């Protein structure tokens with residue numbers, strides 16, 4: 459493979475030229491029917507199905523992600539998203555009729571879902587294929603043109619995405635601009651009709667500020683510290699297997715991974731043992747060591763490897779103990795599943811999103827303490843509750859705010875096409891997936907048509923004589 463394009467000059471058209479071509483094309487695409495949108499989605503689907511091996515290879519080269527894990531977490535979710543859109547597109551795009559209130563009798567009204575226009579998608583590196591192409595599916599289903607900026611941290615996948623898009627689309631429909639922050643910043647200067655950003659809350663703020671210059675709408679899919687509460691009523695072995703899977707898959711670099719565990723003090727020790735067993739069974743089944751396991755991915759680069767090691771060192775300096783893990787390998791960005799106990803609340807690992815295979819276990823006595831702890835931090839992207847205590851469940855659901863909640867499981871909600879996916883405040887703004895993704899890239903345009911002129915409107919026109927005053931008073935009282 460050739461090296462990744464890093465500056466706009468290496469492309470045939472500049473960012474501004476592509477933007478201007480897409481503005482013209484997006485006007486033409488407004489009058490397209492859904493068949494043409496479906497044709498684009500179908501082409502994308504066929505390309506992905508035909509090139510599964512290339513996708514697996516590219517992501518393996520980026521951070522040694524096992525091929526089956528690529529299928530489960532990168533290819534399958536995108537194919538699900540495409541199939542769901544193809545099945546539902548006609549319904550989604552159909553104008554939605556709405557009833558008239560009594561005061562507007564004689565009118566008919568409907569909502570027309572029009573494409574927003576020229577959209578920018580900025581993607582992160584942690585699911586480099588899924589999180590670039592998933593939003594693209596929604597944007598195309600809604601009839602938009604797209605400029606796509608994949609992450610510079612996964613160069614092999616980003617180059618493959620560029621190749622795929624180049625083979626499937628003209629640059630006035632979809633165009634990739636690969637590169638780092640400088641490319642993002644150039645793109646963010648333009649008056650896009652919508653920006654869909656997935657990444658960190660810190661960069662989300664930069665994107666939102668840039669969007670504000672043009673009053674461009676944004677969807678921000680951000681991160682945060684997603685807690686997993688484990689109470690004394692849960693099946694510990696089952697909970698441990700699910701938490702270990704959700705935490706250590708993709709080497710912990712998952713926005714909805716359980717960031718830390720809040721365990722009832724009576725089950726914390728037993729849970730720790732189950733977590734250690736589960737991590738070994740899932741990610742080192744051959745018992746050769748996690749570093750030799752074909753089922754365990756790597757940290758994406760040295761910068762993140764160093765960041766995560768610093769989190770571990772800081773936790774240890776603040777009194778934490780390592781229940782599992784400890785032996786890292788800088789030459790291959792390898793950090794084994796690491797479980798920490800006795801972590802101080804002031805340790806950085808309890809303050810920043812971990813985004814790596816490190817799982818601190820905190821304990822609580824009363825469920826109210828766990829809730830207070832969560833509410834003391836920015837609202838998380840996901841919250842997990844493991845237990846069968848209906849009053850605990852109710853207390854948690856009613857007294858915390860998060861992008862999503864999973865009960866007795868974790869991460870799975872990402873793959874449910876009928877659930878809106880996204881965060882709240884610090885963990886995100888707006889929703890994606892399925893209908894919700896279609897809506898993120900659509901303008902809900904209300905259309906009101908006057909039919910028989912029975913409405914009260916003209917009767918309240920000036921001059922405001924006694925008759926008009928009486929009508930207005932009646933309107934306010936009864937309609």
Ligand SMILES: NC(=O)c1ccc[n+]([C@@H]2O[C@H](COP(=O)([O-])OP(=O)(O)OC[C@H]3O[C@@H](n4cnc5c(N)ncnc54)[C@H](O)[C@@H]3O)[C@@H](O)[C@H]2O)c1
Pocket residue numbers: 580581582583584585589607608609610637638639642643656657658659661662664678679680681682712713714811813839880881885886
């Ligand atoms: N909510 C979700 O769906 C979701 C999914 C995956 C990851 N995330 C979050 O993403 C973060 C990890 O991903 P990341 O490290 O790639 O995020 P990031 O914010 O560093 O980068 C994301 C994208 O923004 C670009 N970028 C970086 N700095 C920029 C700047 N100053 N100006 C303009 N653009 C800039 C990058 O080139 C990249 O394409 C975590 O916080 C994680 O929780 C969220």
